[in-house]
Amino acid sequence: MQPYKPGMQPSEVQKKFNLDRIVKLASNENPYGYSKRVTEELKTMATDFEMYPDGYASELRNKIASTLNVSEEQLVFGAGSDEIITFICRAFLSEGTNTVMAAPTFPQYRQHALIEGAELKEVPTVQGHHDLKGMLEAIDNQTKIVWLCMPDNPTGTVIPEKDFHMFMEHCPKDVIVVLDEAYQEFMNTKNQYDLKQNLSAYENLIVLRTFSKIYGLAGFRAGYGISSEQIATKLNIVRGPFNMSIPTQRVALAAFDDEQFVKETKEKNANVRFEFESFLQKIGWTYYPSVTNFLLVNTPIDADEAAAFLLKNGFIVRSGNLLGYPQTLRITIGLKDDMQQLQQVILKLKDSIQDGVIG
Numbered sequence: 123m124q125p126y127k128p129g130m131q132p133s134e135v136q137k138k139f140n141l142d143r144i145v146k147l148a149s150n151e152n153p154y155g156y157s158k159r160v161t162e163e164l165k166t167m168a169t170d171f172e173m174y175p176d177g178y179a180s181e182l183r184n185k186i187a188s189t190l191n192v193s194e195e196q197l198v199f200g201a202g203s204d205e206i207i208t209f210i211c212r213a214f215l216s217e218g219t220n221t222v223m224a225a226p227t228f229p230q231y232r233q234h235a236l237i238e239g240a241e242l243k244e245v246p247t248v249q250g251h252h253d254l255k256g257m258l259e260a261i262d263n264q265t266k267i268v269w270l271c272m273p274d275n276p277t278g279t280v281i282p283e284k285d286f287h288m289f290m291e292h293c294p295k296d297v298i299v300v301l302d303e304a305y306q307e308f309m310n311t312k313n314q315y316d317l318k319q320n321l322s323a324y325e326n327l328i329v330l331r332t333f334s335k336i337y338g339l340a341g342f343r344a345g346y347g348i349s350s351e352q353i354a355t356k357l358n359i360v361r362g363p364f365n366m367s368i369p370t371q372r373v374a375l376a377a378f379d380d381e382q383f384v385k386e387t388k389e390k391n392a393n394v395r396f397e398f399e400s401f402l403q404k405i406g407w408t409y410y411p412s413v414t415n416f417l418l419v420n421t422p423i424d425a426d427e428a429a430a431f432l433l434k435n436g437f438i439v440r441s442g443n444l445l446g447y448p449q450t451l452r453i454t455i456g457l458k459d460d461m462q463q464l465q466q467v468i469l470k471l472k473d474s475i476q477d478g479v480i481g
């Protein structure tokens with residue numbers, strides 16, 4: 123196993139290549155920042171830090187539970203949904219158990235399953251989509267958790283809701299199914315799953331949500347899980363009592379309230395993504411059909427080389443070599459102007475390719 127290898131920080135790149143400006147399009151953050159309500163909330167936050175936070179995150183819990191129409195006891199909060207993934211693995215996996223997931227997909231499922239000593243049953247994706255039938259077939263008596271990343275990272279593809287129901291109906295009821303919805307808010311509302319209905323229908327379901335993506339609060343580390351009360355209780359046993367800081371609880375509450383910011387981000391992202399997709403089509407580069415704020419783009423040369431070229435020209439993107447999709451780049455959809463500049467750099471890259479390498 124290896125520690126997580128983060129991409130280069132913008133300041134490092136700027137210094138190394140002596141550039142005026144760097145645009146980071148590598149971690150699917152929100153280029154529009156966060157709600158103004160968060161800015162206002164931050165201004166009021168100069169006191170009380172000598173006290174522990176509310177370990178129940180009462181206000182945030184109450185707000186989210188009432189908005190989602192679930193009970194407060196169905197929620198668990200974490201330092202990002204990453205932390206909820208660790209709780210789930212700690213609560214349900216150990217040596218002698220196994221867990222089923224797509225491969226490649228978001229790597230933290232694998233990482234924390236291995237830390238708990240569980241066996242991995244990785245089912246190859248088919249053209250960037252989860253192979254749900256293959257995943258069902260991989261389940262055996264020792265399987266404790268199945269992971270569904272929807273929309274998937276790094277491809278951005280979806281599992282149609284009818285396929286999800288087919289999966290849930292065939293999955294044994296004593297196997298936990300984790301539905302990671304980190305990018306759910308970017309989807310067309312009509313394609314989003316019905317959370318309340320699914321939680322009522324499937325007692326073995328855990329849904330993961332995050333404040334890091336559309337809410338633009340990645341730096342604060344806030345995420346939550348929604349499940350049956352019975353499962354949430356198990357996750358809350360594993361959770362440290364004060365795992366969500368006072369500032370994080372407050373900004374998450376402010377951000378969650380601002381539906382307009384979420385709506386605007388979603389619209390702007392969809393428009394800019396559409397524009398970028400049209401550009402790629404024009405130059406004959408293909409990509410996976412994404413409903414998120416990133417695109418996995420096929421490159422005509424080695425992905426590391428392509429990523430290095432973009433880096434030297436001021437754009438940090440993620441090489442697919444690190445994500446299990448060689449010869450691709452995962453590019454976060456940034457601001458309109460930045461994406462237009464990126465188009466120019468991609469054209470420059472395209473022009474400099476000769477016989478499959480940069481000339």
Ligand SMILES: Cc1ncc(COP(=O)(O)O)c(C=O)c1O
Pocket residue numbers: 149150201202203204205228271274275302304305331332333334340343344345
């Ligand atoms: C699919 C998916 N799940 C979970 C996470 C973790 O997000 P966070 O821990 O910031 O909530 C990410 C972050 O990139 C992700 O892409």
